[in-house]
Amino acid sequence: LRVVGSGPxxxxxxxxVHRELQRDGNRAKSDGPLLQxxxxxxxxxxISISPSSGVAQEFLDTLHxxxxxxxxxxKVLLESQPLLVENSFSFNSASPLATNEQQITMQRLLMEQxxxxxxxxxxxxxxxRQQVP
Structure with a gap:
């Protein structure tokens, strides 16, 4: 399976996707099917704001x-399909610097999911399944 992606x-x-395939011992082949x-x-x-401080407390990240x-x-082996993955995370106002790290971790988790x-x-x-033995 070859994999290419577009968009931000x-x-x-x-x-x-490559990492998930490699975890299972698979390798991309130049003559394999193309996952676009x-x-x-x-x-x-x-998705939530602190009533006392007005600071955002909870976010919803969505992968489209x-x-x-x-x-x-x-030959089309799988017609175009939508992907939508959502994760929420909370912000700790006592540690504002944690937000960037949380966001990076949450986006990595979104990609893995x-x-x-x-x-x-x-x-x-x-x-x-019919194409690949």
Whole structure:
């Protein structure tokens, strides 16, 4: 399986898919099916605010993307599908510097969850299973 990604988070999501594949002992092959990840981006929304200080306390990060799989012969093995992964995290106002570290950790977690979801859906798709022995 070859993996390419586009969009602001496409590279990070493609790398997360590669890491998940490598964990299972798989390697990308230049002649393997192509997993195309399109329009990947992360949005963030405030979901709670401290009534006393007016500071945001909880955020919702959402990973958005589309993905599809085609064979070497350009035959569609898996039609384009949406990906949506959400995670919330809380902000500790006593430690403002933790926010950046929390955000990096949460985005890494989003990418890992997105990669696992993509691979689960690809590997369970009938078109892909018929193509790969």
């Amino acid at each position: 988070a496409g590279g990070s999501l493609a790398e997360a 990840i399109d329009n990947a981006y992360v949005s963030q929304r405030i 993307a589309q993905f599809s799989v085609t064979g070497n012969d350009h 997105g990669a696992r979801q993509i691979l689960r859906r690809v590997l369970n798709s009938p078109g892909f």
